[in-house]
Amino acid sequence: MSDLENETFAAGNNANGEPDLLENESVNENQGQFQDEIDESEVATTGSNNVSAVAEWKEKREAQIEARDKADREAKERLQEEAVKHIDDFYENYNRKKSQQLETVKKESEEFLKKKNEFFSQENTTTWDRVLQLINEDDADVLGGRDRSKFKEILQRLKGNTSAPAA
Structure with missing residues (x-):
């Protein structure tokens, strides 16, 4: 060793x-x-x-x-x-x-x-009178490409007419 x-x-x-x-x-x-x-x-x-x-x-x-x-x-x-x-x-x-x-x-x-x-x-009102109260008449006449002026004219002519249909 x-x-x-x-x-x-x-x-x-x-x-x-x-x-x-x-x-x-x-x-x-x-x-x-x-x-x-x-x-x-x-x-x-x-x-x-x-x-x-x-x-x-x-x-x-x-x-x-x-x-x-x-x-x-x-x-x-x-x-x-x-x-x-x-x-x-x-x-x-x-x-x-x-x-x-x-x-x-x-x-x-x-x-x-x-x-x-x-x-x-309401007294002395027709259905069309009440419809006119519900819609806004000052809205635009054209909405979504549709002319609504004719419809408004028709509603205006029916206002106060007691002999109109559905009045």
Whole structure:
């Protein structure tokens, strides 16, 4: 063996230059046994201190968890109360707007029926007179390529004529 091979072999490698796994595993096992012995001796000397420290830690941890759970419950209750309040407000506004809309529609329908009845119950008017009231005579005479001036002239001649057809 050369000096280089001796160095690698001494450093825990085999003759091929690869690490010697068996040797490393036995070292690790020995370290693990030694660590177990240290832990057992610590527990034996400070056993009562560890038990009380663990008990204190558990109590503190339980208190923290309980405080967090209480805060979460309170936050959830506040959120639920706000949600109920918002829903109630929504339905109050909805019902108020709905009733206002119903009142408005009712008033408009009453006005419309009143105007309709007044329109059809006019004294001394013919059907053609009422037709002329409904159309705008000032509209353009030509609309969409159609001449409407003749139709307007016919309606003007029928105005006030009680002997006209359908009058």
